[in-house]
Amino acid sequence: MMREPLDTTVADAARRYDYLLGGKDNFAADRQSGEQLRTAFPAIRTAVAENRRCLHRVVRYLASEAGIRQFLDIGTGLPTAPNVHEIAQQVDPDMRVVYVDNNPVVMAHARALLTPKPPGLTVYVEADLRDPASILRSEALHSTLDLTKPVAVLLFAVLHFIDDHDHPHQAVADLVAALPPGSYLAMSHVTFDPLPDVARARLTKLADPAAGHGTFRARTRPEITRFADGMQLIEPGVVSVVDWHPTDNQETRSTPAETAFDVFVARLP
Helix, strand or coil: CCCCCCCCCCCHHHHHHHHCCCCCCCCHHHHHHHHHHHHHHHHHHHHHHHHHHHHHHHHHHHHCCCCCCCEEEEECCCCEEEEEEEEHHHCCCCCCEEEEECCCCHHHHHHCCCCCCCCCEEEECCCCCHHHHHCCCCHHHHHHHHCCCCCCEECCEEEEEEEHHHHHHHHHHHHHHHCCCCCCEEEEEECCCCCCHHEEEEEEEEHHHCCCCCCCCCCHHHHHHHHCCCCCCCCCEEHHHHHHHCEEEEHHHHHHHCCCCEEEEECCC
């Protein structure tokens, strides 16, 4: 089946995120959308940068302290160094990483730019989180990861692009159900909870499908915590990305209101 031609006149979440991180793999529509979001929430570049830094800390924790040797990174987005496999393979060169995204442009960039150093193994699966079975039945996944041994599933900055009618909590539960005990789920998610009313109202208006920025569903901390049902939350629990195992000087850290991202790491008993 032929794919639809790439429409560069419509903003894309992955390319917009790349733009906000200072990347070059984006188009005018992505930059325009990013700037409209920045007008509503001036700290948005700080937010995406802090989210990325938190991802790095989480991967290091899982590899170094939790002993994880297999990662499943869903909603990987456009490559932004250092990437998950690069961080993990600094701990153990034998790390195995599967990247998953439903965006063919992301997958094309990933295959071209993400080159693992042997003996580690990295593969790329084009599948949709809204259909977890499409991920779990992937031959590439099963040839790379041993699902009888602990796996860390990463869902960073992806679930807020899935609306409630696509049952995101059930999708995550289905993924977790396929994992063996000792596996981990780590995720970050946009929340408007710490924002002042004015910023929250502006962003809520932009999140309307009619605004042309794509599907977007910020969630409250209790809604985010539900994704960890049946799992053991690792300290400090569900917190702002700037408060999860911070390494920066306390005086220079961003605030939860500047980041608007919550994060947690949870272990499957």
